[in-house]
Amino acid sequence: MLLEVKNLRKDYKRATQQFSAVNNISFSMAQNDFISIMGKSGSGKTTLLNMIAGLLTPTQGKVTINGTNLFELDDKQVSAFRNQYLGYIPQGSSLLPNLTALENIRLPFSLTKRENxxxxxxxxxxxEKAQISYLKDAYPANMSGGEMRRIAILRALICQPQLVIADEPTSDLDEESSAQIMALLADIHQQGTGLLIVTHDNDVAGYSQxxxxxxSGRLID
Structure with a gap:
């Protein structure tokens, strides 16, 4: 099994009250799965993704990827593991403004020992595969929202991960740009990469299996 999420929970305190942003969630996915997670704003989707990506420590539960429990690793080991096995596409613009598209894509290699x-x-x-070679030397300030999102997706792929995680990959994009992003993600999946996305868009979710x-922090039927 590529990913196993078991009894995952994340608690926060608000004033004198405690609440669970993610409340006892369990599910699994195989290498060839394409899964979407839907829910209203505040339902806990992003918190769940951040724990699966090892960016946030849960109050309870575990995340196992390729048989490795992320939360049995220290911070340095988690970072190295994430760099090798996961591609993470955060919500919104995540490119570094002082780097070109090509430099942004290659950024994760600074954390690896691979040859430049x-x-x-x-x-x-x-x-070239994403048909945006013309952006190679462009800076984010000179890109459209859809172009920046595609560069962020390519950056998530540079280390050839087994699982790509995307948080609202089409948010704030027009219909044409959204279709281009989802076509790119669908192609990634068809090549054998597991795909887990969070979305509030039924059309986007329709691409998944x-x-x-x-x-309210729970998975519902």
């Missing part, structure tokens, strides 16, 4: 020339060649291949719904 290898990352350059692969980044150029990704740009399976849809999970969240409400």
């Amino acid at each position: 020339q290898s990352s350059l060649n692969y980044a150029l291949q990704l740009l 399976r849809t999970l719904k969240m409400s």
